[in-house]
Amino acid sequence: NWQVCQAMGVLCYFFMISAFFWLNITCFDLWLNIRGIRYQLQSSSSRLRFTYYMIYVWSAAVIFTVTALTIEHMDISDAWKPGFGNGQCFIKSRDWSALLYFQGPSGLLNLFNVFFFTMSVINLYQIKEDSYELKKETSQQYKLSTFLRLFLVMGVSWILEFFTYLFAHSNSFIIVIFNTLNASQGIILFVVFVLKRRVLILLKNQWNKST
Numbered sequence: 009n010w011q012v013c014q015a016m017g018v019l020c021y022f023f024m025i026s027a028f029f030w031l032n033i034t035c036f037d038l039w040l041n042i043r044g045i046r047y048q049l050q051s052s053s054s055r056l057r058f059t060y061y062m063i064y065v066w067s068a069a070v071i072f073t074v075t076a077l078t079i080e081h082m083d084i085s086d087a088w089k090p091g092f093g094n095g096q097c098f099i100k101s102r103d104w105s106a107l108l109y110f111q112g113p114s115g116l117l118n119l120f121n122v123f124f125f126t127m128s129v130i131n132l133y134q135i136k137e138d139s140y141e142l143k144k145e146t147s148q149q150y151k152l153s154t155f156l157r158l159f160l161v162m163g164v165s166w167i168l169e170f171f172t173y174l175f176a177h178s179n180s181f182i183i184v185i186f187n188t189l190n191a192s193q194g195i196i197l198f199v200v201f202v203l204k205r206r207v208l209i210l211l212k213n214q215w216n217k218s219t
Contacts, residue, residue: 014093018077021092021099025113026069032117033061035124042131076109111170 037057076090076099090109091100099109 010093013097017092017097017099018073020097021076021090021110022069022073024110025072026065028114028117029065029068032121033065035121035128037061039124039128039131042128072109072113115170 077092080089080092082089086094087103088105088108089100090105091103092098094100100106
């Protein structure tokens, strides 16, 4: 069914774009927290900041999705259209429009993420070494490590998508490899964030308590 296929493509696009925006705001929040420790800045409450972040992420995702869907139904050249449901449910990957609607925006967000991570690391190593700040610094180092792993997974996902776009007109076997690796992102996230000694010990303790 063409309508169902297009709807699935639009939803997939919406959530993929929102995932990159969530990673972007996560990197920004990490930098903001570390910068606040270094300069002794008063920040707004976590709940208020999270509300702002949600507005930013979901508004941006809606704007991108509505814009792409509107252009899809405009009477213009197909080269400018994202191609929802046009031979595939998701946007076209064999046209330069893929660069316009997905590769470009997600790549730009990744550049900002690199900037925020770099600034976070610089600020983290410039924090004064008193006991109170050192305690907070340790907490931020753990967050930095966690978000770095998440960023690497998401970054690799974008790189795989970008290579899929570059090799779209060449060997289909290469496309299968890239798509298989990209589809394994959930497994990679599970291995990186769940299959850790600390998490496994917590799960084991919880299991022993329940039994």
